Amino acid sequence: MMNWFFLADCSHVAVPKATEIAMRHYYIGNILWLLQLALSFVIPLLFLTTGFSAKLGKFSRIRGKYWFFSIALYLLLFIAIYQLISLPLDFYTEYVVEHEYGLSIQTLSKWIEHYAIWTLLFIVGAVLFVWIFYLLLQKSPKNWWFYSSIVAIAITFFITFISPIWIDPLFDTIGPMKNKELEAKLLAFASKAGLENSQIYEIKKSDETHMANAYVTGLFGTERIVIWDTAIKPNDIDGLLFTLGHEMGHYVLNHNWWFMFYYSIATFLIFYLTYRSSIFILHHYNKRFRFNNLYDIASLPLLLVLINLFTLLASPVFNYISRDMEREADRFGLELTQNNFAAATLFRNFALDDLANPNPGILYTIWRCDHPALKDRIEFCNSYCPWEQGQPLKYAKYFKD
Ligand SMILES: [Zn+2]
Incomplete structure (x- = not known):
């Protein structure tokens, strides 16, 4: 029933026009996003096609029964170089631009600290x-993709x-x-x-x-x-x-669970798809890559590129699902507050x-x-x-009087 469309009279907040500075931020954000996306393919492809990954794999090989440590050493070197x-x-992207546009007041030391912790x-x-x-790749060359999916979902x-x-x-x-x-x-x-006896958490972001x-x-x-302390304005x-x-x-409609459900299918x-295409690619390019088996840790950049590619291709579907959930959460919030003007x-203030x-x-x-467009x-x-x-x-059934 779309009949509310004809009764559009709940609040009269005009959609603001994007300011010039907002548009500049939008364009530079898109360029940086594309560059980062390109890098996420270029770096592992360089590792692969130059044979460097194979060299790194050989370098990391610790003789004897230390298979686990060989993998760990490769990962350590790979991530360090990648970063x-x-x-x-x-x-x-995260520091210079956000400061230039006045969106961040984070100190440099805090940024470095966060970056180091993430890494x-x-x-x-x-x-x-x-x-x-890699154990699954070795033990089950035909079904590793199935077991790996279960492991990835569990993780x-x-x-x-x-x-x-x-x-x-x-x-x-973060605290009460x-x-x-x-x-x-x-x-x-x-x-x-x-939501009886629930606790609302406050996270300090104002610094x-x-x-x-x-x-x-x-x-x-x-x-x-969790609410950012910047959203807490006691007078408003x-x-x-x-x-x-x-x-x-989001909470009552179990959006986290639904999201995990879709994520598991994906x-x-x-x-x-990674399993099928990796066999094909390795068959054709093993000489160039200088390794023959997927269970060789040197194959990591190949698997990363493929997982990256298929994840990218799936992202429009995930964005669509997420926008739908966000719209329903907005509906839930409106029905609960019945304060359209405030929402x-x-x-409007996000845009401004x-x-x-x-x-x-x-x-x-x-x-x-x-999220849906503002x-x-x-x-x-x-x-x-x-x-x-x-x-x-x-959503009346979820509400108590
Ligand atoms: Zn939301």
Whole structure:
């Protein structure tokens, strides 16, 4: 039923025109995104086609029964070289540009600290898990893709489960809300959506940016709603209530679980395609690559390129699914707050303060947008208010009076 479309009278917040500076930020962001994407293919391809990966594999080979350590040494060297090559572009994208446009106030030492922690975590994760895939490649040359998919899914579940408790605090200070009076208001509001005894977490971002955000994280009982302290403005809580309503929508509608479900299907598909194409490519280029077997750790860049490629091809579908979930979370937040003006104003301010382009192009939407365009979100807020016309609410069953 699209009848609310004809009753578009819920709030009258105009979609702002993208400012000149926002458009410049949009264009430079797209160029940097393309460069980073290109690098993620070029670096492993160079490792492969120059025979350097094979050399690195030989160099890392520790004689005797130290197969695991050979893999670990290769990974350590591979990641170190990879990070060194991509560091300048990462620094320019994440630090220089964001400061130039006034979006970040993060100190250089904090940026370096975060980058170093990420790299370390990445190395630890790679050393902990990659050998399992190589063992499967060795033991089951025909079915490794199937077992590897299961392992990859299990690892992702594990990381999603531990990240709110073990990983996120490595980067930021996260704790209960500081403003107890406000917390009580938010909790009373949360109980309207059936979230009794829940805890809302506050993450300190005010030393890094003025931008505001919130998210739901975790699985298997570690789920939590986290709000950036920059979004907490005690004198203007209407926008915050909508934000919380939106995040509770993700939570109540099990969006994390749905996402993991789609992710699991995609993982099987991506590993299967990687399996088929890697055999084909290795058969034709083994002389150039200077290794013959996929279970040789030197094949890592080949597997990375293929997984990267198929993930990239799947990303429009994932963005589409994510945009759909975001729209439903917006609907949930609107039905719960019934304050369309506050929601539309919040989105308008994203466009004005955070230099978001309210109406990006179709290519950008397909490849990069995991949220609906701000223009669509504002228009949705302006037009969706079934309660005004005595129409039923889509998510009424989740609400307590
Ligand atoms: Zn959301």
